[in-house]
Amino acid sequence: MSEHTKRIAIVTGATSGIGEATARKLVTEGICVIGNGRNVEKLASLETELGDNFYGIAGDITQEGVIESLFDAAQNQFGKHPDIVVANAGRGLGGSVIDSDLAEFQKVLQINVTSTLALLQKSAQLMTTFQPDLFPDKAADIIIIGSVVGRNISPFSAVYGATKFAVHALAEGLRREVGPKGIRVSLVEPGILLSGFQEVAGYSDATVSTFTEKWGPLLIGKDIADTIHFMVNQPPHVHISEIMVRPTRQDYP
DSSP states (O other), X not given: OOTTTOOEEEESSTTSHHHHHHHHHHHHTTOEEEEEESOHHHHHHHHXXXXXXXXEEESOTTSTTHHHHHHHHHHHHHSSOXXXXXXXXXXXXXXXXXXXXXXXXHHXXXXXXXXXXXXXXXXXXXXXXXXXXXXXTSOOEEEEEOOGGGTSOOXXXXXXXXXXXXXXXXXXXXXXXXXXXXXXXXXXXXXXXXSTHHHHHTOOHHHHHHHHHHHOSOBOHHHHHHHHHHHHTSOTTOOOOEEEEOOTTOOOX
């Protein structure tokens, strides 16, 4: 792949789970990646391991200026605007509607919805400046990580699910806005996935063990990364607008 045709990706939440696996997969497939996360040491480790096609930008995606810095880095490091953006950064929150911590919910809302919307806006505003002239010869992708609980109410994480219902609505709204301009907006909805997500969300070890026993083997980040690569690797005129990926034995949600 020549430098002129090489694709450039931004991946948020790139220091663990789905984000890290996605960054690894894309770099392996010859795509340059700007990875964002709060773990400075992990980003430095990924730069060393993955080489020149990975560049880390440390920072909290909810903080002013961080999103802008990702797009600046793509231009500065790789000489092109990104044509793949993976909106993955987010966190969970266990609990039902009646007992969820409202203070924690505000934090989850900020990262899962508000910062995602900001990233989608920046991505779409930039891509609409170049993609209409490149389509159908070249693709441009905005990938949004939703959740199976953004379609089905879960008794384990009802308020977290509400943030994913919101993200799903944003994905469909944006698809209708920019699809006619040759930009693919795709939603990936993972089921139960084994990662650091459960600990941050406040799930107990016993709950995670129950998930594993009932539905295992559970998904891992690589499973979703492979799905994302499949989606962005389609011909520019083929748009997989949404896909749900569950462990085979997961019956609900």
